[in-house]
Amino acid sequence: MSKGLGVFMLREFVSNTLNEIDKLIAKKSVKFYFVLAVVMPILIGFAAVRIQSNDMITLPALSISFFIMNSFLLVVLPLFVFMSSSELFAGEWEKGSLFQVRPVTRMEIYLSKASAIAVLTFMQLVVVWALALITSTVLEKTIIWNEIGSMFISLLVSIVPLAAIVSLATFISQWFKNSPASLASGIFLYGLMAALPFAFPNLLHLFPTAYMDWYQQWLGNVNVLWLVQSFAYLFSFSSLFLTAGYYMFKAKEL
Amino acid sequence: METVLEVSNIGKRFKNGRGISDINFSIEKGNVFGLIGPNGAGKTTLMKAITGLLKPDTGKVKISGKNLEEDYKSAIRDVGANIGSASIYSHLTAWQNLKMIIRFYPEQPISRIDDVLKSVGLSKYKHDKVSSYSMGMVQRLGLAAALLPKPKLIILDEPANGLDIDGMLVFRNVVRQLSDEGVTFLISSHLTSELDKFCTHFGILIDGELQCIVRKDLFSAGKSIEDLYVERIGGVHVAGIC
Numbered sequence: 056m057s058k059g060l061g062v063f064m065l066r067e068f069v070s071n072t073l074n075e076i077d078k079l080i081a082k083k084s085v086k087f088y089f090v091l092a093v094v095m096p097i098l099i100g101f102a103a104v105r106i107q108s109n110d111m112i113t114l115p116a117l118s119i120s121f122f123i124m125n126s127f128l129l130v131v132l133p134l135f136v137f138m139s140s141s142e143l144f145a146g147e148w149e150k151g152s153l154f155q156v157r158p159v160t161r162m163e164i165y166l167s168k169a170s171a172i173a174v175l176t177f178m179q180l181v182v183v184w185a186l187a188l189i190t191s192t193v194l195e196k197t198i199i200w201n202e203i204g205s206m207f208i209s210l211l212v213s214i215v216p217l218a219a220i221v222s223l224a225t226f227i228s229q230w231f232k233n234s235p236a237s238l239a240s241g242i243f244l245y246g247l248m249a250a251l252p253f254a255f256p257n258l259l260h261l262f263p264t265a266y267m268d269w270y271q272q273w274l275g276n277v278n279v280l281w282l283v284q285s286f287a288y289l290f291s292f293s294s295l296f297l298t299a300g301y302y303m304f305k306a307k308e309l
Numbered sequence: 310m311e312t313v314l315e316v317s318n319i320g321k322r323f324k325n326g327r328g329i330s331d332i333n334f335s336i337e338k339g340n341v342f343g344l345i346g347p348n349g350a351g352k353t354t355l356m357k358a359i360t361g362l363l364k365p366d367t368g369k370v371k372i373s374g375k376n377l378e379e380d381y382k383s384a385i386r387d388v389g390a391n392i393g394s395a396s397i398y399s400h401l402t403a404w405q406n407l408k409m410i411i412r413f414y415p416e417q418p419i420s421r422i423d424d425v426l427k428s429v430g431l432s433k434y435k436h437d438k439v440s441s442y443s444m445g446m447v448q449r450l451g452l453a454a455a456l457l458p459k460p461k462l463i464i465l466d467e468p469a470n471g472l473d474i475d476g477m478l479v480f481r482n483v484v485r486q487l488s489d490e491g492v493t494f495l496i497s498s499h500l501t502s503e504l505d506k507f508c509t510h511f512g513i514l515i516d517g518e519l520q521c522i523v524r525k526d527l528f529s530a531g532k533s534i535e536d537l538y539v540e541r542i543g544g545v546h547v548a549g550i551c
Contacts, residue, residue, distance in 0.1 A: 064382070066415070067382070067413060070412035070413055071412075071413075073412060074409040074412060077401070077405065077408075077409060078398060078400075078401065078409075081400055081401050081405070082400060151393050152396070152397070152398060154361075154362050155396050156360045156361070156362065156385060156388055156389075156390035156392065156396070156464070157385065157410065157413045158381075158382040158383075158385050158386040158413050159382070159413060160381065160382065308362070308363035308364060309357060309362045309363060309393070
């Protein structure tokens with residue numbers, strides 16, 4: 056790498072992260088996801104209470120708010136990550152706007168795009184977390200302080216498996232020159248990683264999909280060794296795909 | 310005279326065999342260099358190589374004495390460019406597009422956005438999405454984007470495409486005024502008659518090779534760049550010019 060391209064400056068990184076966030080939130084599809092983050096916790100909360108009150112089914116040990124968080128962590132947010140990554144990488148490459156004549160290096164562009172996706176994903180998680188708490192408080196007519204604390208921990212630690220999915224999504228997007236193909240491939244791969252362990256249980260812990268509800272390991276009796284192992288795995292996974300993705304990104308030409 | 314752009318031995322070959330080879334030229338401060346050539350001659354490829362949008366196979370580029378490959382950020386800070394659709398996002402407004410650019414130039418006040426939009430005649434439409442713009446309006450916005458950081462060197466790829474008469478006048482005035490102030494231009498176009506009005510130098514690029522560089526003030530009376538270009542395309546060398 057040349058000297059100029061190797062200089063990483065925080066100012067340009069922050070500027071470009073803000074740009075990428077601006078680009079994403081101006082898109083209708085991204086607005087839709089945020090509306091979903093507001094509406095779904097309320098709908099799921101009401102539905103769960105109705106099901107329980109009719110004795111149709113007993114929800115697992117999870118409370119309503121954890122059920123809502125799980126729905127987002129396992130399905131909605133990964134979809135959002137793959138969609139955003141497809142737009143920012145494959146979509147922009149297709150339109151010819153992936154690189155610009157600006158004082159910003161490719162490393163800064165790549166990392167700021169990934170950061171923008173992570174920031175918006177986390178923002179949605181915060182919205183879901185807050186609304187899930189409010190909904191469960193209103194519906195259960197009591198404030199469970201214990202739950203607020205544990206949900207806050209779950210909120211913070213959930214960023215680790217989500218970061219692994221962001222890294223994977225940015226890597227996948229480098230292979231495509233149009234966003235629909237990138238999005239479809241990302242979803243297919245995510246589905247495959249989630250489904251394969253049902254046929255081959257030994258594969259379960261090799262895929263980041265197994266760690267999406269990782270936060271649950273932080274609640275109750277904490278197995279420190281398991282947490283360290285899984286953190287090391289997720290960190291390595293993120294680093295590997297982020298590096299491989301950057302390697303491909305750096306070689307692109309408009 | 311200060312050399313603003315120095316291109317040495319630049320070459321780039323694509324898989325389909327097309328590209329540019331062994332391009333050498335330099336542009337002095339305040340000059341307006343018109344790059345002309347037929348479609349597919351390599352004008353855009355050359356401009357992309359000069360701005361780092363693609364990596365040349367050979368050669369080097371220096372902007373204000375700074376090597377583009379070794380000191381990219383510092384070199385490109387002096388450049389404003391509009392090459393293809395690289396700087397415009399159609400789902401954003403003109404103002405939002407320019408705001409994204411000015412973030413990289415903290416020395417420029419935010420009011421600079423309104424100034425450049427006014428100078429290209431887009432103030433009225435600044436909060437409209439670019440997707441609703443005509444091609445000429447997009448070209449004006451591209452020009453505004455290139456002007457925004459107050460660069461020493463402005464690189465424009467086919468800037469006259471889609472411009473109406475009013476747009477042409479705006480474009481011409483901007484180039485003349487800024488070159489008088491010492492800003493250097495590299496402009497590609499196949500509209501030779503338009504470039505003839507304000508360029509100080511011309512480079513003719515054919516089949517990826519820079520055939521010749523000519524100074525406007527050395528033209529014979531009554532001779533236009535179009536005459537030279539047509540003769541060059543036809544393989545006829547014009548004595549005393551090229």
